[in-house]
Amino acid sequence: MGRIDPHSFTESSEPATRHIGLALYLDFPSSTIVGSALFTLDTPHTGPFSLDTRGLTIHSVLSPETQTPIPFSLSAAHPISGSQLSLTLSNHTSFLISYTTSPSSSALQWLLPPQTLAKSHPFVYTQCHPIHARSVFPCQDTPAVRIRYSALLNIPSHLSAVMAARHLHRRQPREGDLPSAASWCSPGRVVEEFLMDQPVPPYLFAFAVGGLGNRKVGPRTRLYAEDVPALLDSAAAEFAGTEEMIREGESLFGPYEWERFDLLVLPPSFPYAGMENPRMVFLTPTVVKGDATGTHVVAHELAHSWTGNLITNKTNEHFWLNEGFTTYAERRIVEAVQGEQRATLNIGIGWRGLNEDVERFKDNLEFTKLKNNQEGIDPDDVYSRVPYEKGFQFLWRIERQVGRPSFDEFLKKYIATFKFKSIDTETFIDFLKANIPGIENQVDLVLWTEGTGIPPDAYEPDSSSYKMIVSLANEFINGRMPREDEVADWQGQEWELYLDNLPKSIEASQVIALDSRYKLSESKDYAVKVSFLQRAISCGCRDYYNEVEKTLKEVGMRRYLRLLYTALVKGSGKEDDKVFAKRIFSEARECYHPIAQGVVEAIFAKHL
Structure with missing residues (x-):
């Protein structure tokens, strides 16, 4: 058979x-x-x-x-x-x-x-x-x-x-x-x-x-971590709003079926931002940022309680059914709890990431499809933001077409129908067409699920705050740094979006000037720090290589490792950087999870 x-x-x-x-x-x-x-x-x-x-x-x-x-x-x-x-x-x-x-x-x-x-x-x-x-x-x-x-x-x-x-x-x-x-x-x-x-x-x-300790966070949530009081206290404070997010998730998507939603902050070697294990979500310590902005990761793993854990992709070729739905659900929860502006920033960061990963797979466009062929492919090798962000864009496109109230009704029916089942893309499309008659005449479902790249009806965020940050980033090429009054209310996500949109052709002197004013290389938010260091490497600014080495030796999250090691061995094009990267990996390798080790080894195999 x-x-x-x-x-x-x-x-x-x-x-x-x-x-x-x-x-x-x-x-x-x-x-x-x-x-x-x-x-x-x-x-x-x-x-x-x-x-x-x-x-x-x-x-x-x-x-x-x-x-x-x-x-x-x-x-x-x-x-x-x-x-x-x-x-x-x-x-x-x-x-x-x-x-x-x-x-x-x-x-x-x-x-x-x-x-x-x-x-x-x-x-x-x-x-x-x-x-x-x-x-x-x-x-x-x-x-x-x-x-x-x-x-x-x-x-x-x-x-x-x-x-x-x-x-x-x-x-x-x-x-x-x-x-x-x-x-x-x-x-x-x-x-x-x-x-x-x-x-x-x-x-x-x-x-x-x-050696674990714990703190109570809410009626359904207890925070676990290594028994270090400072870590336990700061993580418990970071995620104090978890119960509110659970209640919002229930109002949007139906009953929470898993009884508990406990959180475990793992040692720094954990290779992902979070893992949605039911009843016990695993988190990287880098999401404990001190300003509650790390809660969008918890919102994502919580959203998996409905989309991923309750309804699961039948195989990894349909991975978008887990991650596209969950990214959409996460942003709905964030919007309800933290406001539309915060959700829009998440969408903007995701939009940039989608474009970067489509470019990353320009020589193998199969993996820019939502439904793709992974015969003979290691799913770890093609892990990217495409199923997350293109999947989100697909669902967001349907929501814009039918209106949020109708789409919310559809989502609840979808979850109730397929809970505790594993399905494929065809099952979802058939259910979509049966419950939103005529949708295939309004949205090109085949192009979205089987086409390569980003469909023309995908949608870049259109809020004033998002546009302002992107505009400020584009002005950097002319030496225009954001003024302190313009960034006074910025948190990590605003800086991440700003850095991700900086022009590629910036000078080392500009990078140094930006850091001198805003101390981005010292940020406690690793998303900000890694994005800054990535740009420092790309323009050959060796002033920050000590910080690059320190970061690669203290954090094992695969996304950060991929960004920094790729910048060293591909982006800069300098032989000294390649030697530097190989030395760091040889010294840090045993502190990385086997999955993260494989990511770095694949980068070296491709570019060295």
Whole structure:
């Protein structure tokens, strides 16, 4: 029958996994997990059955009722998909797999105490999106298959665990929790027990273990981070308005289905701004800016509670269904809570980013399409703002055509119809045409979803504040810096938009003068700092290379790494900059998550 996903070995003729019971022994000295996974399938199955793995050592596969072996084989590793675990089932509904992860698991980052903020305890966390869950446990690692799971995490007793699931108990280990681990009941260990009883795609499996503290933020939200009081207090203050955003989300999109909306601020190596894991959103510490402007990231991850977590793209070829919808929903929440001007600034920054990434893919326009072909493509390699911002522009175009009240009604019906399901672009288009009759005659749906580049009816923001900032940036080429009275009310997003729109042909002396007045290289907002440093590199202003090195060694967010390393090895064109970039990466590499390491290595492979 064939595979259901170009990034998975899952076959359409095989039943879906209904539930996985995981028991995981986290061994910090070896940076590995000894695990067992008890699978329950939707229906009994006889014949071949395929699972995705990456870097896993499979010790045994057993029938849980009889403890008899089930034949299995593991294919050679594919560079993108990993290894196919093939089982031969005989009317089985369940089976038990015992395995060990690799120290180089692509989803796991194991941090030694010196690599953490508190520098007192080790730390480990997962990042399973888009296809990295298979490096933590065997699974049908495709968003087309939604699973429920339970998990026992056996950890050192001086550490704590959090998970994108309901926490049930913290207890002593018991014999039989994990039969394959002789050290399961060792002294100084505890078990944290979790349950996710709502079906989620495997990429939303997430946990973190370390020396954690917490602060209450709202009735449904608790803030977790390393147990550093200053970080906990500042993050709790930054996200104090979370409950208001949840309520606005509910009014716009329907009930919040996940009970809790807790937040975890991770160590600086976390490769994304945020990850929408249900019940426990993961965040980079760079969103804690001290002025509440980082809340748009939380708004984005919150919006995923409806668009992405409730309704999921069936494969990564339809990723825009997650991110385009969520970017639209995020901006509606920001508009309701922080005002239309703040939402417009977000749209403006996104518009600039969309244009940059369309230019980035000018030699491979396939990845400027919303619905694209990713056969043989690593989704990490083509990750960009296109599905976010072009997807947003598509939905915004429909809203302008039918009016906001009608579009709001459509959105609520869409979410209610497809919640807890995974769909593709065709399913969305069919639902759109059925519920907004004639829309295909008013908006070119094929051009928007299957066409390359930016459609002509996309829309640059048209507010006075947005136009003023872009105009000020364009005047910089003539030596006109913004006056202090013009920027008195600016926060990070205004500066980010300004810097992103500066002309490319600016002189080093102009960059130095701008920084002398506004201290942008010292900004605590990394979006501002990185945008400034990017421009300093491009005009050969070596005065800031110490700050570039410091930034690349203290932050592991993949977007910032991509911007700065690309500027060094491509933008400046100087051999000294390439040597500088390679030295920094060799010294900082182990502090980056494996996903971020791959981003930098891909930049070097392309440009060095």
